[in-house]
Amino acid sequence: MKATSHNLPRDKVRNIGIIAHVDAGKTTTSERILFYTGENHRMGEVHDGRATMDFDPQEVKRGITINSAATTVFWRDHKINLIDTPGHIDFNIEVNRSLRVLDGAVVVFDGVAGVEPQTETNWRLADKYHVPRIAFINKLDRTGADFSRAVDMIRERLGATPAVLHVPIGAEGEFRGVVDVLRRQALLWPSDKADRPVEITAVPAELVERMEAARAVLLELIVEQDDAALAEYLEGREPSIEALQACLRRGTIAGAFVPVLAGSAFKNRGIEPLLDAVVDDLPSPDDVASDIGDDAGAPLAALVFKLIADEHGQLSFVRVYRGTLRVGDTVLNATTDKRERVSRLYEIHADKRREIDAVEAGGIAAIVGVKDAATGDTLCDPAHRIVLEQIAAPEPVIDIAIEPKTQADQQHLAHGLQALLREDPSLHMRYDAESGQTILSGMGELQLEVKLEDLRARHGVEVITGKPQVAYRETVTRSTTVRHLHRKQSGGPGQYAEVELSVEPLERGAGVQFESRVVGGAVPREFIPAVEAGVNNAVRMGVISGHPVVDVKVTLLDGSHHERDSSAMAFEIAAATAFRSAMRQAAPVVLEPVMGVEVTTPTDHVGDVIGDLNRRRGTIRAQEARGNAAVIDAQVPLQEMFGYIGQLRALTSGRAQFTMQFDHYAPAPATLQKQLIAA
Incomplete structure (x- = not known):
C-alpha cells in the first residue's frame, strides 16, 4: 500500500524555503533541521561533501548549493515541506521558482556580514510573491558577529520591520544561547554537541534590562494586530502569551513585520526555537489567500515549478493549489493544451523518493509520466481549464x-x-x-x-x-511608424501582405510587447498571429548588432491583404521587414549589462580597489565600515569584470572578496556602440 501525503490536516502543514546569500550557512541550517526533526541520524557537513541536501556531484565537488532540494520533516505534529535553495546569483532561478510555490521562508543572515547583495535580491523576490518570512541571524559564534547591527541592516537595507524575538547570550566565541524575549526565559546550549538538549533557565541578571527594553518594543509592535489585545495593552494589562503569540503569527503572515531569531547552526545553537517559529509564525496553506479556491475536493489546479531529467525520465515538481492529484489521473496541461497521465507520485527527500498515491491542495510532490511539461506550466482537471501565473525567468547576461x-x-x-x-x-x-x-x-x-x-x-x-x-541587447530611443508592402509574383500563387507598425521605447526590463489595433479587417484576424511571429523573429535576431531587442512596444496599426495571394508566411515576412526598418529609424542603441558589485576589503586597500573600479567604468554608490573591513558598493559594466578576481587578489594580497549580480541594462558608450555595430 502506497503512502498518501494528506495524512495531516492542512493547518498542520508548512511549505517553506531556506534562502540566503551564498555562505550565510543556509545548507548547514537545513542539515541541522533534518537532524533535530529526526529525519537524519547524523549531520552532513557542506565542507566535507556529505550534506544531505547538496547531493549533486557538482555540489559536492564545489561545496555550494546549485539546485534547490526538497525534503519533508515533522516537528511538533506538524509536517514541514522544506526547500533548500542556492545562494549564488548564477542559480537565482532556483530561488525564484521555489518562492513562487512556497507559503513562507526562513531567510538566513551571516551574523558578521548582515544583509548581503543576494539577500536583497531574494528578499525582493519574496516581496514579489508575498511570501511571509522569518529572519535567522546565523554564525553569531564568529569573530565580528553583531546581532544588533544585522537587525539594523534588515530595517535599513531591506525596508522591513524587525520583530526581535531573541537577545543573544554571549558574543562571538562565547555565544552560548538566547533570551526568549516574549516568554522571558533563557535557552542555553551547554555544548556544541547536537545530542545535548537545550536548557531552559532564568534570564541572566546582566541581560534582564536589555530583554525588558526589547520586549516593550516587541509588544507595542505586535498588539496592533488585534483590537482586543491592543485595548488590553493600552489599559495597562498585558495580554496572555497565547494572545501575544496569535498577534505575532497574524502580523508575520500579513507581512507587517519579520520575526528575528538568533543562533549558530554550525554550533547547533538556535535550531529548536527556529523550528518552533516555523510552526508558530509561518502560514499553513489555509492561511494563504487564493483567488482560485483551495478545496481538496474542487477541480485540480497545480503548477509545475521544477524539472529534473534522469535515467528514469522526467521528474516534474508540482505545487497543488486546488483539488487532489492522484496516481492514474489524466490531467490537462493548460499551457500546451496537451493531456497527460500521472503514472507515479513521489514525496521527495533530497535524492531519495517515497512513493505516494495522492497529494491534496496545499501539498508539494513530484510526478513521473508528465513528459511535455515545462517550468511554469499549469496542470488542471481537463473539464475545468485554468492557467496559473507563470514563473518569470531573468534575462541572461x-x-x-x-x-x-x-x-x-x-x-x-x-x-x-x-x-x-x-x-x-x-x-x-x-x-x-x-x-x-x-x-x-x-x-x-x-x-x-x-x-x-x-x-x-x-x-x-x-x-x-x-x-x-x-550578452548585449538592442533597443530604441524614440517612436516611429513604418508601412511596408511585401509583394512577390513568380508564376504560381503570389505573396501579398501590407502592414503598418509603430515602434516605441519602454522602460528597462519591460521586455517586448505586441498589440494589434487593426479595425475593419484590413489585416484578417487569422493573420495577426503571423504578424506577431514575424516581429518576434526579428526581435531574436536583432537589427543593428545582431543582439536580441528588448524594451520596445510594437503596435500593428493598419495594413491590407489580397483575397488570393495573402498568407501567414507573407504577413510574417512583411512584419519582420517592417520591424527592422522601424528599428533603424527609431534611433537604436546597443545596451550593455551593468552589474551590482560589492567588494569587501581591508581598509588599507580601499583606495586601490576604488581606483581599479573607476578604471573599469565603475560608479561607486556607497562605502561603509563592516567590522574591521570596508564594503564598497559599485555598479560596473559586465564587459569590464572579466578576470576581476585575479586583479582584486593582486591589489589586496588575496585579502579581499567580491560578489556580483545583474543590476540593469544601460546604453553602451559611443565607441563600444560603433565596435558592436561594425562587428
Whole structure:
C-alpha cells in the first residue's frame, strides 16, 4: 500500500524555503533541521561533501548549493515541506521558482556580514510573491558577529520591520544561547554537541534590562494586530502569551513585520526555537489567500515549478493549489493544451523518493509520466481549464559559443541542450547563422561552467567552447511608424501582405510587447498571429548588432491583404521587414549589462580597489565600515569584470572578496556602440 501525503490536516502543514546569500550557512541550517526533526541520524557537513541536501556531484565537488532540494520533516505534529535553495546569483532561478510555490521562508543572515547583495535580491523576490518570512541571524559564534547591527541592516537595507524575538547570550566565541524575549526565559546550549538538549533557565541578571527594553518594543509592535489585545495593552494589562503569540503569527503572515531569531547552526545553537517559529509564525496553506479556491475536493489546479531529467525520465515538481492529484489521473496541461497521465507520485527527500498515491491542495510532490511539461506550466482537471501565473525567468547576461568536439557528439548535443533548457528556464540558446555556432546564454560564468559539465557527465557530450561574451541587447530611443508592402509574383500563387507598425521605447526590463489595433479587417484576424511571429523573429535576431531587442512596444496599426495571394508566411515576412526598418529609424542603441558589485576589503586597500573600479567604468554608490573591513558598493559594466578576481587578489594580497549580480541594462558608450555595430 502506497503512502498518501494528506495524512495531516492542512493547518498542520508548512511549505517553506531556506534562502540566503551564498555562505550565510543556509545548507548547514537545513542539515541541522533534518537532524533535530529526526529525519537524519547524523549531520552532513557542506565542507566535507556529505550534506544531505547538496547531493549533486557538482555540489559536492564545489561545496555550494546549485539546485534547490526538497525534503519533508515533522516537528511538533506538524509536517514541514522544506526547500533548500542556492545562494549564488548564477542559480537565482532556483530561488525564484521555489518562492513562487512556497507559503513562507526562513531567510538566513551571516551574523558578521548582515544583509548581503543576494539577500536583497531574494528578499525582493519574496516581496514579489508575498511570501511571509522569518529572519535567522546565523554564525553569531564568529569573530565580528553583531546581532544588533544585522537587525539594523534588515530595517535599513531591506525596508522591513524587525520583530526581535531573541537577545543573544554571549558574543562571538562565547555565544552560548538566547533570551526568549516574549516568554522571558533563557535557552542555553551547554555544548556544541547536537545530542545535548537545550536548557531552559532564568534570564541572566546582566541581560534582564536589555530583554525588558526589547520586549516593550516587541509588544507595542505586535498588539496592533488585534483590537482586543491592543485595548488590553493600552489599559495597562498585558495580554496572555497565547494572545501575544496569535498577534505575532497574524502580523508575520500579513507581512507587517519579520520575526528575528538568533543562533549558530554550525554550533547547533538556535535550531529548536527556529523550528518552533516555523510552526508558530509561518502560514499553513489555509492561511494563504487564493483567488482560485483551495478545496481538496474542487477541480485540480497545480503548477509545475521544477524539472529534473534522469535515467528514469522526467521528474516534474508540482505545487497543488486546488483539488487532489492522484496516481492514474489524466490531467490537462493548460499551457500546451496537451493531456497527460500521472503514472507515479513521489514525496521527495533530497535524492531519495517515497512513493505516494495522492497529494491534496496545499501539498508539494513530484510526478513521473508528465513528459511535455515545462517550468511554469499549469496542470488542471481537463473539464475545468485554468492557467496559473507563470514563473518569470531573468534575462541572461553572458553568452558562450559551443560546438561539439566530435561527429558523435554532434548527434547528442541537441538532445542534451534541450534537456538543460527544460530544467533551467534562465538558460537561453540560439544559433548564429554567420558563425555557424550554437550560443548558450546564462546568468554568469559559473552557471555556464556547471551546465557544460552537466552536458559531459549526464549526457555524454563533449564540447569546445569559446570565451564567455557579454550578452548585449538592442533597443530604441524614440517612436516611429513604418508601412511596408511585401509583394512577390513568380508564376504560381503570389505573396501579398501590407502592414503598418509603430515602434516605441519602454522602460528597462519591460521586455517586448505586441498589440494589434487593426479595425475593419484590413489585416484578417487569422493573420495577426503571423504578424506577431514575424516581429518576434526579428526581435531574436536583432537589427543593428545582431543582439536580441528588448524594451520596445510594437503596435500593428493598419495594413491590407489580397483575397488570393495573402498568407501567414507573407504577413510574417512583411512584419519582420517592417520591424527592422522601424528599428533603424527609431534611433537604436546597443545596451550593455551593468552589474551590482560589492567588494569587501581591508581598509588599507580601499583606495586601490576604488581606483581599479573607476578604471573599469565603475560608479561607486556607497562605502561603509563592516567590522574591521570596508564594503564598497559599485555598479560596473559586465564587459569590464572579466578576470576581476585575479586583479582584486593582486591589489589586496588575496585579502579581499567580491560578489556580483545583474543590476540593469544601460546604453553602451559611443565607441563600444560603433565596435558592436561594425562587428
